[in-house]
Amino acid sequence: MSQPLDRESLQRVAPKLAELTQQVLFGDIWQRSTLTSRERSLITLATLAALGRDQQLPWHLHFATHNGIKRDEIVELFTHLAFYAGWPAAVSALTVLEQEAI
Numbered sequence: 001m002s003q004p005l006d007r008e009s010l011q012r013v014a015p016k017l018a019e020l021t022q023q024v025l026f027g028d029i030w031q032r033s034t035l036t037s038r039e040r041s042l043i044t045l046a047t048l049a050a051l052g053r054d055q056q057l058p059w060h061l062h063f064a065t066h067n068g069i070k071r072d073e074i075v076e077l078f079t080h081l082a083f084y085a086g087w088p089a090a091v092s093a094l095t096v097l098e099q100e101a102i
Helices: 007-013 015-026 037-050 054-066 071-085 087-100
Strands: none
Touching: 007 015, 037 054, 037 071, 037 087, 054 071, 054 087, 071 087
C-alpha cells in the first residue's frame, strides 16, 4: 500500500483540495459544537473502516487518540462495526490499528 498524501504533498498535488481540507473540513466542520471532536473521530473511524479506506485510517487513528479515544474503545468500535459493515472491514481496520501500535 502506498503512503497517503500528507498536508504538504496534497498541497503540491491538489492545492485547492488542500485549501478546502484545511479551511472547510478542519477549520469549520470539525470545529462545530453540536458534536465533540471525540464523537467526530469515532464517526470518522467507523466510516473509513466501513468503506475500506484503510489508507486514511493511520492518521485518523492517531488523531482519535489526540481527541481522547483509547485503544480499547477503538477495538470495540471495530468489533461492533463487524456486524454492520462486515467482518472483512472490521478485521482490515483492526490490522491497521495493530500496525500503528496504538
